[in-house]
Amino acid sequence: MPKKIKIYIDNRPYEIEDGQTIMQAADKLGYHIPRLCYHPKLSIEGACRVCIVQVEGMKNYVASCAYPVADGMKILTHTKELRTARRDIVELILDNHPEDCHTCERDGICELQRLAYAMGLRHRHFEGERKCYAKDLSSESVIRDPNKCILCGRCVRICSEIQKVNNLGYAYRGFKTVVIPAYDMPFSESVCTACGQCINVCPTAAFVEKNHTQELFEKLQDDNLVKIVQFAPSVRAAIGEAFGFEPGVSKEKETVAALRRLGFDYVFDTQFCADLTIMEEASEFLERLKGKGKLPMITSCSSAWMKCMEQFYPDLIDNISTCKSPMSMMGALLKTYFAGKIKTEPKKILSVAVMCCTAKKYEAARPELRVNGMPAVDIVVTTRELAWMIKSGGVDFINIKGEDFDKPLGLSSGGGAIFGATGGVMEAAIRTAYELYTGEPLMEIEINELRGLKGIKEGLINLDGAQVRVAVAHGLGNANALLEIVRKDPGRYHFIEIMGCPGGCIGGGGQPYAGLNSIPLDEDTLKKRAQALYDIDRHKTIRRAHNNPDIRRLYKEFLGKPLGDKSHELLHTHYKVKFPRGIIPQELTAR
Amino acid sequence: MSCSAKAQDSKLSELNRFMDALKGLSRSESNLIAILHKVQELYGYLDRDAMDEVAATMNIPTAHIWGVATFYHYFKLKKPGKHVIAICLGTACYIKGAGEILEKLKEELKIDIGGMTSDGLFSLEEARCLGACGLAPVMMIDGKIYGSLTPKKVSEILQGYRKRSSGE
Numbered sequence: 001m002p003k004k005i006k007i008y009i010d011n012r013p014y015e016i017e018d019g020q021t022i023m024q025a026a027d028k029l030g031y032h033i034p035r036l037c038y039h040p041k042l043s044i045e046g047a048c049r050v051c052i053v054q055v056e057g058m059k060n061y062v063a064s065c066a067y068p069v070a071d072g073m074k075i076l077t078h079t080k081e082l083r084t085a086r087r088d089i090v091e092l093i094l095d096n097h098p099e100d101c102h103t104c105e106r107d108g109i110c111e112l113q114r115l116a117y118a119m120g121l122r123h124r125h126f127e128g129e130r131k132c133y134a135k136d137l138s139s140e141s142v143i144r145d146p147n148k149c150i151l152c153g154r155c156v157r158i159c160s161e162i163q164k165v166n167n168l169g170y171a172y173r174g175f176k177t178v179v180i181p182a183y184d185m186p187f188s189e190s191v192c193t194a195c196g197q198c199i200n201v202c203p204t205a206a207f208v209e210k211n212h213t214q215e216l217f218e219k220l221q222d223d224n225l226v227k228i229v230q231f232a233p234s235v236r237a238a239i240g241e242a243f244g245f246e247p248g249v250s251k252e253k254e255t256v257a258a259l260r261r262l263g264f265d266y267v268f269d270t271q272f273c274a275d276l277t278i279m280e281e282a283s284e285f286l287e288r289l290k291g292k293g294k295l296p297m298i299t300s301c302s303s304a305w306m307k308c309m310e311q312f313y314p315d316l317i318d319n320i321s322t323c324k325s326p327m328s329m330m331g332a333l334l335k336t337y338f339a340g341k342i343k344t345e346p347k348k349i350l351s352v353a354v355m356c357c358t359a360k361k362y363e364a365a366r367p368e369l370r371v372n373g374m375p376a377v378d379i380v381v382t383t384r385e386l387a388w389m390i391k392s393g394g395v396d397f398i399n400i401k402g403e404d405f406d407k408p409l410g411l412s413s414g415g416g417a418i419f420g421a422t423g424g425v426m427e428a429a430i431r432t433a434y435e436l437y438t439g440e441p442l443m444e445i446e447i448n449e450l451r452g453l454k455g456i457k458e459g460l461i462n463l464d465g466a467q468v469r470v471a472v473a474h475g476l477g478n479a480n481a482l483l484e485i486v487r488k489d490p491g492r493y494h495f496i497e498i499m500g501c502p503g504g505c506i507g508g509g510g511q512p513y514a515g516l517n518s519i520p521l522d523e524d525t526l527k528k529r530a531q532a533l534y535d536i537d538r539h540k541t542i543r544r545a546h547n548n549p550d551i552r553r554l555y556k557e558f559l560g561k562p563l564g565d566k567s568h569e570l571l572h573t574h575y576k577v578k579f580p581r582g583i584i585p586q587e588l589t590a591r
Numbered sequence: 592m593s594c595s596a597k598a599q600d601s602k603l604s605e606l607n608r609f610m611d612a613l614k615g616l617s618r619s620e621s622n623l624i625a626i627l628h629k630v631q632e633l634y635g636y637l638d639r640d641a642m643d644e645v646a647a648t649m650n651i652p653t654a655h656i657w658g659v660a661t662f663y664h665y666f667k668l669k670k671p672g673k674h675v676i677a678i679c680l681g682t683a684c685y686i687k688g689a690g691e692i693l694e695k696l697k698e699e700l701k702i703d704i705g706g707m708t709s710d711g712l713f714s715l716e717e718a719r720c721l722g723a724c725g726l727a728p729v730m731m732i733d734g735k736i737y738g739s740l741t742p743k744k745v746s747e748i749l750q751g752y753r754k755r756s757s758g759e
Contacts (some may be wrong), residue, residue, distance in 0.1 A: 583649070583651065585650050585652060
């Protein structure tokens, strides 16, 4: 037990636990000290000085994010001098910032803008020097605009500390300091995994996704195209937040209805193809378990993880499941099976995916995922982009009446829904693998040890006497910790699920920005989004992928059997080593 | 194997010997600056392949190495020319017309400060006093001082280097 100490905040006495910073103590006592570079999941930067407070006996203001409390400490948080100093600090940041709020992508959802408002910045005293850099538009997923960067360093820290990708660093010095990949390389030639977490934590628009909304709006007007859209499980669990709904409210049916209003002819569910992935992946796993192929088998549906694997862990390529992601499986089916069903030329199909993910934009552009020379998915937009399109396209998302998915690619099991939460793919795969292997349905289908936000989760499944050891990691940093264990002890696990983003897809790089009352990657928000998916699962009558009647029909009419010739042609792929090779330091090297 | 490939090889093995001695130490990445000094000593600048080698051997992400390499002015990021010209822009030289000399150099070489001629023969740097103020304005080429410069003299000096180079 930490010892209790007494402190005074703004002349009021409080008894608190020792061993925390002034900001942490103040947060718990109902004070909100303004902040900018601070993030509770990341190391303390102390760069922005927005969170300064006065401490009796100290000559200078101290940064409350970094300064520890002490017994008897007298802290002032909102004096006239502090308010002026903080306002000046934010004003000086703005002096070097482009004056283009009203044309900026983050207008109205920008932390810097909000902070300036809260500081009461109503008058500008100075005109500072502006930065003048070219935007890096090279990546399929992440756009870097150093002109808007305020050097808070959150992106550098999340990239190195949480994701361990270490693609970003500070280069040059003084006013010329810039956040950039090694050798000033464009993103497309760097070790960036396209996870988009830099976008999630950026307080301004220095990082944004590559925007495809205008292109999509134009294509939606094209009468020669059959416009088909799919959306990921995690989109429904989070899109409401962009319209002011509380996190954790599923907006599945509303999203279907809104997509029809935007002009789509068919709205299908990525969860259907999550079920299909499970059929293929569970079958592949059982084959490997019988000795045909390498163990542990590692999941392949997270596109950021796939790019990371090719650059950081090429020694594990043979362990990766050959299954395409649910999004790419759906794309492949749309341009073959479904094109046949509606008697349309595949090239007249516009295949669109709404994803919680920025890396899916990169995945859609992978040449090896093309189907008969066409991209399986033509356009990927993020949850954020769709939310904007709904607002811009004049759809009343708040009052809209929900609608159902189209058939035959819209029905899904509960197993498909939980794909979006860390551990969900494993849980769904076990539900199906168990029955395929033993011939009996698994009774305890909610596998609690695989749920929740613990970095690495382990489970033990009894398949008719055979003990199957499974592990789950979310976020590329946790994945690294797990894979280091696997490299040392390759026989330890049989089956591993890895998701590139914290919390799984629900914490994806394309999800709505944190609102007024939350912070990026807030654990509470992630838990609520996951719960929304677990609730969908619980309310389904079909909870196991192999019981989905439309999946059975698809195999009967078109695919044949899991791992059959048609499946191999359309639903499986391969991976290869990519350069530059990624390097993961054993010790923390970033500041 | 060509001569230059052999020379590259021996540089790389010397760099690796240097790093091997540091690898076992705790927090070995704290030796990064010393290693980068070694790279510059061997290559004349921070060669990108050499930095990649440092990254792989010392297990330091390249983005972090790039941060250190760009922070310190001492580190050169571009390959220098065969002959490095340092033009003094210190007070004494400046008063004696270093500006005019610099303009002449830029015109003759068709490069700016920090650049290298397209044939790789010269690169141009600025210096802040070479300790030869009595000879102002001065420039230094590969460690040799040339004083009391005039634009005409600059032309002749460069011509001399060019001639010697084409005669080699």
